[in-house]
Amino acid sequence: MEKNVKGLQIALSAMIVIAFLLTPLTLNAQAGKANFAGTWALNAEKSDFGQGQGQPPQGQGQGQGQRMGGFGGGNLTVAQEANLLTVSTTRPGQDGQPQTTVSKYTLDGKESINTTARGESKSTATWSADGKSLSIVTTRTFNDRTVTSTAVWSVDGAALSIKTTMVTPNGDRKTTAVYDKK
16 A cells, blocks of 8 residues: 555656646747737838729828728737737727727637627638748638638837738738837
8 A cells, every 4th residue: 555655656746747847848839939919000101001902002001001900000909828819909990089909819720700890700820830920811701702811920129010911802912011019
């Protein structure tokens, strides 16, 4: 009986030591990844929203992109915790009053569903192999049209860049939104 108790104590001690050794590995799994957390102000001069469909070309930082919502304008507040990215986008609404939209994305490659005034969207976020960028692929259907977008997030010092490609029935549209850390 004494041998069994001693054996259990040794096994329990070994499991505790292993748990303490593995804890830094699980905490550091996110440490090698880009950190997007913070408050970000849109830098219209460095951004390029391209042209809206059926519209003449616009200058950088002007036009359709500022009105399109999502990551195409306004300021961002981003929280990044363990396996979750929470993005609060604030921009002027049609009435000129600030409008805030909150979207949440799991960072494990599983689908996230967000609901906004434009309807429901389904997104999947995946890290690049080096952990320096995050791709968020979103599909949204409205008015019997499906729009798929891929937003690639990267951070360089105090600048956040979100390069988005939207695939629509009317063709592809590419934009780049650049944000400065506040």
